Amino acid sequence: MTDDRPRAEKNRADTDRRIRAVARTLLVEQGAQGLTLRAIARQIGITAPALYRYYASLSDLVQHVCGDICADLADDLGTVLAHLPADDTASRVFAACRGFRTWAIAHPREFGLVFATPATPGAADGNGNDPFGQIFLTFTGRILAGAPGQERSDPDVPARLRADIERFRDTLVDALRDGDQPEPVVGLGTAYTVLRFWVRLYGQVALEVFDRFPFPVTDATPLFESMLAEQAAEVGLG
Amino acid sequence: MTDDRPRAEKNRADTDRRIRAVARTLLVEQGAQGLTLRAIARQIGITAPALYRYYASLSDLVQHVCGDICADLADDLGTVLAHLPADDTASRVFAACRGFRTWAIAHPREFGLVFATPATPGAADGNGNDPFGQIFLTFTGRILAGAPGQERSDPDVPARLRADIERFRDTLVDALRDGDQPEPVVGLGTAYTVLRFWVRLYGQVALEVFDRFPFPVTDATPLFESMLAEQAAEVGLG
DNA sequence: GTACTTGAGTGAACACTGTTTACCAAGGGT
DNA sequence: ACCCTTGGTAAACAGTGTTCACTCAAGTAC
Numbered sequence: 001m002t003d004d005r006p007r008a009e010k011n012r013a014d015t016d017r018r019i020r021a022v023a024r025t026l027l028v029e030q031g032a033q034g035l036t037l038r039a040i041a042r043q044i045g046i047t048a049p050a051l052y053r054y055y056a057s058l059s060d061l062v063q064h065v066c067g068d069i070c071a072d073l074a075d076d077l078g079t080v081l082a083h084l085p086a087d088d089t090a091s092r093v094f095a096a097c098r099g100f101r102t103w104a105i106a107h108p109r110e111f112g113l114v115f116a117t118p119a120t121p122g123a124a125d126g127n128g129n130d131p132f133g134q135i136f137l138t139f140t141g142r143i144l145a146g147a148p149g150q151e152r153s154d155p156d157v158p159a160r161l162r163a164d165i166e167r168f169r170d171t172l173v174d175a176l177r178d179g180d181q182p183e184p185v186v187g188l189g190t191a192y193t194v195l196r197f198w199v200r201l202y203g204q205v206a207l208e209v210f211d212r213f214p215f216p217v218t219d220a221t222p223l224f225e226s227m228l229a230e231q232a233a234e235v236g237l238g
Numbered sequence: 239m240t241d242d243r244p245r246a247e248k249n250r251a252d253t254d255r256r257i258r259a260v261a262r263t264l265l266v267e268q269g270a271q272g273l274t275l276r277a278i279a280r281q282i283g284i285t286a287p288a289l290y291r292y293y294a295s296l297s298d299l300v301q302h303v304c305g306d307i308c309a310d311l312a313d314d315l316g317t318v319l320a321h322l323p324a325d326d327t328a329s330r331v332f333a334a335c336r337g338f339r340t341w342a343i344a345h346p347r348e349f350g351l352v353f354a355t356p357a358t359p360g361a362a363d364g365n366g367n368d369p370f371g372q373i374f375l376t377f378t379g380r381i382l383a384g385a386p387g388q389e390r391s392d393p394d395v396p397a398r399l400r401a402d403i404e405r406f407r408d409t410l411v412d413a414l415r416d417g418d419q420p421e422p423v424v425g426l427g428t429a430y431t432v433l434r435f436w437v438r439l440y441g442q443v444a445l446e447v448f449d450r451f452p453f454p455v456t457d458a459t460p461l462f463e464s465m466l467a468e469q470a471a472e473v474g475l476g
Numbered sequence: 477g478t479a480c481t482t483g484a485g486t487g488a489a490c491a492c493t494g495t496t497t498a499c500c501a502a503g504g505g506t
Numbered sequence: 507a508c509c510c511t512t513g514g515t516a517a518a519c520a521g522t523g524t525t526c527a528c529t530c531a532a533g534t535a536c
Contacts, residue, residue: 501513
């Protein structure tokens, strides 16, 4: 399996990887404000304008870095879930939520960049390439794939929400499509539950990572665990 | 009630107000990236270095602007609550939550600046001057002050959280102290409930304002209302 | 009234930033 | 041999935060 692409192409892909890697470490070590074109160029021994051969602008580069970050997080959650039986939905949900929190705490700068930046108005094309939503869909998809048909009764979702929850359900099964599997079915009640789960998980983790709880927390883990347990109990897991 | 302070002092306070006001409109009209020292100076007919007579740095200025923003939001919620009977806790809670969301939607840039910026490591001195926590404490304080003694049984809060929830309760009664009122009492269960309420409210509003729901939402209001109703029911309001 | 001190504001400078432009040199295709 | 794409450079432009030396007016002390 030798790499017989023309050397030129390989070099290009290589420096592209180096650019993103350096950008990443710069973000981690100095925060978003240290993520500058000239610093990146300096570190890989190149001049700043050369970067415009790879990205149209700084914000374009940053957007791609966000994509990388989300991919990493998705991978992380993927390996976490891979070690768990596919039909033990409860422990898979717990593991995914804990994994998300753990990753966020270990990578606060990355989390801040992708999770607390207002969506760029241009990138909100339906949904699609928004990396933020993508990672969420990925990991709930991985869980749902192993737990088909766990339906709550559909009337559970209030009437005024039906339209949007249906849209979300569609997005979800779309993300679930994988290979030649049969079309997965996801109930409206499930979709609604998943959405609520996400809202609360996000709130909890964001407040913790940004250190924005309204009082000086000494140990956030029990706080997180209790919220998790409560919510799991609420939907009948555990 | 004439203002007989020396004119010099008055002028200083005046241009200080102008600085903050211009900063504010700049933030609203151009986003955080348009909030620059030189732009502010230009707009009030002054040179940039002069601003250093008022603030130690740009980030110092920004921090004070955050304070102003939070004060405005607190005022907003204050007037909303003022029109409601002090003993109708349910409608006061609903009004405060709706008011918070409405304000956030009407002021997305301000919301983004103060609610989605990682806490400055220096400013996290215990709690105190962190404007973020302050506003929250203010408005839950205003509600709790009218509904004393609504205790859930204290054992409701899991054992491992007691220490932190007690700390939160203390912060809360501290913020409630007002004039010569008798020392207010807040149960642990109440504090815990309030905290959970905040986590979910924050998650919901942040996701909506940043347009980061994992699917294209067409009407976020029912989504918000259903989360609000659900949570209110859960704690026995309504 | 005359010195002295204070303090807001200025102008020039420094070290940065993103971005554009013109240019260059090496490689591959025909 | 020719051309032409491609990755890179140097120089420049406009803008940024920040510092320093300097004014110049107002207030205070004698």
